[in-house]
Amino acid sequence: DSGVTQTPKHLITATGQRVTLRCSPRSGDLSVYWYQQSLDQGLQFLIQYYNGEERAKGNILERFSAQQFPDLHSELNLSSLELGDSALYFCASSVAPGAGNEQFFGPGTRLTVL
Amino acid sequence: AQSVTQPDIHITVSEGASLELRCNYSYGATPYLFWYVQSPGQGLQLLLKYFSGDTLVQGIKGFEAEFKRSQSSFNLRKPSVHWSDAAEYFCAVGAPGTASKLTFGTGTRLQVTL
Numbered sequence: 001d002s003g004v005t006q007t008p009k010h011l012i013t014a015t016g017q018r019v020t021l022r023c024s025p026r027s028g029d030l031s032v033y034w035y036q037q038s039l040d041q042g043l044q045f046l047i048q049y050y051n052g053e054e055r056a057k058g059n060i061l062e063r064f065s066a067q068q069f070p071d072l073h074s075e076l077n078l079s080s081l082e083l084g085d086s087a088l089y090f091c092a093s094s095v096a097p098g099a100g101n102e103q104f105f106g107p108g109t110r111l112t113v114l
Numbered sequence: 115a116q117s118v119t120q121p122d123i124h125i126t127v128s129e130g131a132s133l134e135l136r137c138n139y140s141y142g143a144t145p146y147l148f149w150y151v152q153s154p155g156q157g158l159q160l161l162l163k164y165f166s167g168d169t170l171v172q173g174i175k176g177f178e179a180e181f182k183r184s185q186s187s188f189n190l191r192k193p194s195v196h197w198s199d200a201a202e203y204f205c206a207v208g209a210p211g212t213a214s215k216l217t218f219g220t221g222t223r224l225q226v227t228l
Contacts, residue, residue, distance in 0.1 A: 002157060002159070004157070042218060042219075042220045042221065043158075043204060043218040043221070044218075045215050045216060045217070048215070056215050058215055090157060090158070092157075092158075098211065099146045099208025099209055099210065099211075099215070099216060100146055100165060100208075100210065102160055102163070103160075103216065104160075105150075105157035105158040105159070106157050107155070107156060107157045108157055
């Protein structure tokens with residue numbers, strides 16, 4: 001158990017819908033990262049927050065957005081869902097920004113878009 | 115831009131045999147290098163990391179990896195594989211400094227036969 005929690009574990013929805021994935025970082029970690037893992041794209045970095053502020057952006061679609069709240073939990077919002085958005089979405093956390101800080105991964109949320 | 119190549123998609127070894135998983139990276143200088151393991155239905159767990167110094171690094175679960183600058187490689191090794199090592203293994207690269215993005219390889223799935 002990494003200490004990072006993600007809800008829900010599974011999500012099944014239809015094309016065009018909007019969903020919210022939630023992540024609670026490890027106690028004491030200020031930085032949160034979101035990754036997408038799909039069969040065709042592999043594991044891709046989406047976005048990072050540090051202490052409530054966006055810190056780094058990767059291959060995140062405009063239909064996707066995220067935020068980190070004052071209590072440090074984070075939410076990833078996916079809208080106008082397409083079949084290709086079906087994937088495993090991971091949240092990770094670290095104590096501080098910078099690749100030298102170990103990122104601890106949550107168990108993921110499996111999103112299926114029908 | 116940084117990139118990671120894991121040339122082996124799938125490897126099968128017998129329990130007790132030695133293991134080497136290959137990883138090659140592309141980066142302008144010496145990056146931070148990581149190996150993660152993902153068991154079925156689980157998030158990613160850090161096995162080991164290299165930042166600088168001794169090029170042979172020891173990790174958890176009996177794994178080690180060697181950084182070879184001349185070959186831009188960071189191969190993962192284990193002298194004797196256990197059935198519980200069956201999982202997917204990801205090599206990742208990160209840039210030193212405050213940029214936190216990790217770039218992952220496509221992964222190598224390890225199967226262990228008894």
